Amino acid sequence: MGRLLRWLIPLLLIGFGLFWPVIVPAGSDSGAAVYDPVVITDYDVDIVVDTAGDMSAVETITTEFPGGRHGIFRYWDVTNQNDPRVRQRPMVNSVLLDGGRVPYQMLWEDGQRFRVAKIGDPDRTLSAGTHVFEIRYTIPGVLDPGDTGADKQFAQTVGGPGEAPPSGAELTAPPSVAELTAPPSVFFWNVIAPSWNNRIERADITVTLPTAVGMAQCSVGLGVGRACDDLAISGDTVTMSATALPPRTPVTLRAGVDLPAPARTDLPWPHAWDEVLGQSVGGVISVGVLSLLFGLAGLGWFRMTLERSPGFPLQYAPPPGLGPVQTEYIRTEAIPKNGLTATLFYLAERRLISLEQVNDKQWNIRGIGQPGQWAGVDPVSMAVAKRLKVTTPGSVFQAKKTVKSGERLSKAKVDMNKAAGKWATTNRLMVKRNKELWVRVANAVAFVLMICACFLWGFPATMWALPFAAFFVLSAGSWNPGVGTRRTAAGRELWSRAGGFHRMLATDSAEARFDFGARKDLYTAYVPFAVAAGAAALWAKKYEAFTGSAAPQPDWYSSSSSSTGWGFAAGSGGPDFDSFESALSSSIGAYTASQSSSSSGGGGSSGGG
Template identity: 55%
Template sequence: MAWLRKLRWPIGLVAIAIGVLTPLFITVYVEPTGVSDPVVFSEYRADFAVAADGTLDATETITAEFPLWRHGLFRYWDVANPNDPHIRQPPDITDITVDGAPVPYELSWEDDRRFRVAKIGDPDRYLDEGTHVFTIRYRIAGVLDPGGTGAEKAFPGSEGRPSDARSVFFWNVIPPGWNNPITEARIAVTLPGPPTGAQCVVGAGEGAPCGALRIDGRTVEVSARALPPRTPLTVRIGVDVATPPRPTVPWTQRWDSVLGSSPAGLIAVGVMAVAGLVAAMALMRTTAEPSPGFGVQYAPPEGLGPVQNEYIRTEAVPKHGLTATVFHLAEHGLLTLDQTEPKKWVIRSTGTARDRRAMDPVSAAVATALGVRKPGREFRADGTVSAGATLERATAKMGEAVRQWALDAGLVVPKRSEWWARVANGVALALAIAALFRLFGGTVWIVPFGLFFVATMTAWRPGVGLRRTAAGRELWSRAGGFHRLVATDSAESRFDFAARKDLYTAYIPFAVAAGSAALWAKKYQAATGAPAPQPGWYHAAGAHGMLGGSSSGFDSFESALSSSIGAYSSSRSSSGGGGGGG
């Protein structure tokens, strides 16, 4: 997954951008059913008091006739101002009662945060059949529009000259969100100054005139009868007071689900993003070990096998560690490798008992797991399920052995405080997902949590939670220097193969563990002018003693191991098993 570490920022930034913009492309739309609520409002009374600063204090008193099996009502507020797309008018609910007693209610958002919804009623209790009185009190800021607002709209009912005023109260005093028939409605609007005129319409579009429209001092009264469900009653009242300033946002309501409804919230997101990145960099610095320097070494550290060398260098078990260990044992005369078919190999145990006792702990663990620790034994990598199970077990034992070796040798010590970086990374991911579902408002909140998550992804790299000791750092320096020899093509790391041809094959296991077998072969060919020789212990069918300038000479062995492991993995998947390899 090295490619993922290299590309984590481009991939992460694209994922963050997609998450933030998701609401613009994915909208949950509920098809209107056309079925009205069976609860009938026998009387709908609303008292609106508008202050000079544009704040509306509203009291809605609803006398409702309930059938059986109903919990309560739904009240919808449209927070968008249809006359100015940069203004939001969310309600601040102060009190809701039923029959004079407080009642529980739940608030939610619908239609990408355009509608604030109050679900009124006890979800665990049905209301008795009959008449119930609901009282809803709330406050909304910024309800006065400039005087010319709505002047182009035709109203069938009008009194006075509302357009002569400096401000207007242009409002759905009965909103279209009520899905209930209303028998009788009476509305009173008290203004901060004398009204210059009032207009009223029932329904959308041209609509119908209200039942009555009357101005009494600073109060305007309107009424209507027999309103069908989802029928608004709209008034436009001129009041000769200065239009108070109102907070605005630079974006339209459609972007609220992305950016939220407050510039202050957007600023907070930016501050958190910067602070989070700084904190992430500081946190990750605590998990990094300074490099000890890697001068070129022309031999691996004494006594280390290829997996040990890579582990102390990277603190990770190498991907090709099993192949490298088998090659290492073969190079030391303890195994021979014979290809019998294109994807079938036989690994045979050879060597003396003294040689086998001198195995490093990783090699011993692999030989034991493959069943080739004793002389005369063999293991067949033949693509069968049993062979795959053995290879998986050997891979697991190899990883356990190299980790335990590093601890027992005092080369690394646990540093559990570094695990907090992983905890922080997981929390950041959880918060980013929560932001995607808009638990904090707009999806823009994904940005600070997402950036922190991407910045701390390397907390999951191998070695976090461990720290090399002084002895481990010294060995790391030598292992890294030897890695330069087998895995880089710089002039400094060139090797005199003419003088030591035998070391090419001796270092093949280390090149395989480092993932640089092809480069190691090319270095040999470039230095000597001849193809890299095939090791004497590697008997590939059809080979003629030379590997050429690539790693293809070892590909057939890797393919045989992969084929067996693949057969085992497939058998586990098809049987639904989730256990270990035996």
């Protein structure tokens, strides 16, 4: 279950990083608008739509500027108001200010719903008074199917069957047969976008369509609105005007076109998914292929760092001369989490130290071994004993919640780690393989790029996190112990024996039986190795399954508790073991806290066992 959660939680976080734009959509602009003080005195729009349905537009915008302004903003809604699967992205060709070139920057807003041209030099402000902007741009696929908007009411209609043109309107030809029903296609467009945050005093619009226009409908404002001024049809051209437009007031035109609606690219997903999937089916396919390739590359690179198993024939004793930390280190290439506790248990089992519980928060570690007895101790266990100064008879180390005690224990863990590494390299059991560490560098880079893509920093859609996520997840094992080192032939032989012994400790009785009846003392002798391997509870259960009685408490473990059980059979270590572990942990924790509060950066790792 724990292993499943270790995989599930990162995958859920990555999934949220990919889909958060849909899970947490961008907030709508429902607050009070802050209107732009720049006034548009004359807004002249000239639109031409070709037979392919592509639009070219020229906007000439005469403005009155107050002092201290840099320029204006032009917004385009890229989502077709009648079909959420169609995107109509503008391509700006040129922007002029008072007849000369002016800097502009193209931006996205509202989850890539609006394309924004930020027009003006950020390093200088425009003088107060009149300034004229000219914006030229193109937009593909602006002709909708003929029935689009047929049920919408407009404030004004010119032409069409059974209707007389209003005063001033020109109808140069009678309605065609097609116009007696729905036209093949329509131009349904906000010729004045509702995103202008400026007051517009007058707007003049000319729209040239690819065929003669039989009917045109126009509204000023939201809903039915009011009629446009001077709406007229002349062949393939519609003209109109509007005056006194408050900020964010659209002018909408619907004109029938006697031309089948040209094919245009639509997407299988609505606009809300654009920040996840982008605006291209081809882009999604490309990202999918890249994700597969990156995942295979990450997995293949990681697997190159793994060592082939030598096989683990069952062993009923640890490799001769090795303490519990050495046994686990050669098996896993990592210092065991419970290494310090296991080492102290190992020294106690060899009658070199005694462990005495003083109270719930203190244990005394007393040296009882004679100098000659320490001669055969492995270098890792010896490093711990020397740091705690318990190598002489009668010497005592008090493991309690004090800074001084915690400092000594923390340094003992550091010495233990160093001694294990030195033992493996000095005896040519392991060698460095630094080139394997490059996979960790690549994994870290993939993680950073994945985060950038999830937050849309430099990427157009969160789906671009997928290739980096695939590489990151499938190469994450490179952070496991052992990457960067390799066992030699001698190390592999020792690894095989250590692995076989671990198999005996950790597997159930049916697979690896152990005759406790012949040597009951071996149960307590192997407890330190089981603690180092994280298999103490399994080792105790194996004893109980074979003998039918609870695992005994070792005689070298002098707990003040009246309980006779060692406590491993329950699977949690029991109260006696917890008491010793708690004493070490609280002692190291006191030292670590003191180092953190003084910001000195020193201290050992938390946890005593």
